[in-house]
Amino acid sequence: MLRALRRCAVLIAVLASPLAGRAVPITDGTALFQYDSFTPLSFTTFTDTASNHVFEARWMFESGGTVFEPGTPDSESYVGNQMVLTWNGLNGGEVDATLTITLTDQAGPNTANLVQVLEVTNTSGGAINLDLVHYADFDVDGTSGNDVATLVGSTIQVDDLSTLRYAGYGADALQVTAFSTLRDAVLAGGYDLDNSGLPFGPGDFTGGFEWQNVALADGASQTFTAEFALNVPLLAVPEPGTALLLGLGLLGLALGHRRRR
Ligand SMILES: [Ca+2]
Ligand SMILES: [Ca+2]
Ligand SMILES: [Ca+2]
Numbered sequence: 001m002l003r004a005l006r007r008c009a010v011l012i013a014v015l016a017s018p019l020a021g022r023a024v025p026i027t028d029g030t031a032l033f034q035y036d037s038f039t040p041l042s043f044t045t046f047t048d049t050a051s052n053h054v055f056e057a058r059w060m061f062e063s064g065g066t067v068f069e070p071g072t073p074d075s076e077s078y079v080g081n082q083m084v085l086t087w088n089g090l091n092g093g094e095v096d097a098t099l100t101i102t103l104t105d106q107a108g109p110n111t112a113n114l115v116q117v118l119e120v121t122n123t124s125g126g127a128i129n130l131d132l133v134h135y136a137d138f139d140v141d142g143t144s145g146n147d148v149a150t151l152v153g154s155t156i157q158v159d160d161l162s163t164l165r166y167a168g169y170g171a172d173a174l175q176v177t178a179f180s181t182l183r184d185a186v187l188a189g190g191y192d193l194d195n196s197g198l199p200f201g202p203g204d205f206t207g208g209f210e211w212q213n214v215a216l217a218d219g220a221s222q223t224f225t226a227e228f229a230l231n232v233p234l235l236a237v238p239e240p241g242t243a244l245l246l247g248l249g250l251l252g253l254a255l256g257h258r259r260r261r
């Protein structure tokens with residue numbers, strides 16, 4: 001009897017805690033996004049009435065040779081179609097981070113946009129230089145071995161039966177590999193994305209965008225934006241960093257386009 005009561009009390013405590021290593025889902029219409037793990041902030045569900053299309057979405061920092069990731073947030077807010085997660089003093093007090101994710105359902109099933117904005121603030125007391133990678137493992141239509149990816153402008157388009165578009169706004173580089181080459185390379189440290197890997201597949205797509213050597217004065221903040229668009233256009237046309245245009249061989253095209261105007 002006592003043991004049963006104790007078990008019951010533990011169960012109630014787990015149900016009552018939003019911090020059991022798992023975020024609360026946000027929804028808009030029939031669309032849903034959720035982080036399924038906080039340690040690391042990684043595994044996800046992104047769906048609109050059909051399959052989960054995204055296995056992992058994560059942010060990886062590198063500063064002074066140290067790779068670090070956000071884990072369990074210091075605060076969490078989930079209101080309607082938006083979640084806000086904050087972390088204080090990452091990497092031994094070097095930076096604070098606030099992640100704001102907004103889910104927008106679009107007309108019809110299996111269509112939605114997911115905008116992910118990370119604000120990073122230097123709290124170190126001195127100047128710092130950061131690399132920041134947004135990484136995604138898409139398993140479009142819930143299957144991992146048959147996805148095909150192509151470069152569209154400075155964005156990545158991944159196709160199975162559905163189309164998932166991926167942008168890193170203003171990023172300096174991108175890269176695509178089969179699972180889990182890119183993730184493991186970034187986590188090992190000292191790695192820069194090199195614009196390779198497209199076209200890709202069919203295979204187990206993973207990809208990412210990197211903002212490189214971002215200089216932040218003490219107290220300064222900068223925002224970094226990534227977006228997923230499921231069977232709809234991206235919400236904005238990304239203006240890539242010059243380095244990404246150079247890396248993709250698109251700088252001449254972009255300048256020529258501008259001149260013609
Ligand atoms: Ca929809
Ligand atoms: Ca697939
Ligand atoms: Ca790097």
Ligand SMILES: [Ca+2]
Nearest residue numbers: 138139204205
């Ligand atoms: Ca995949």
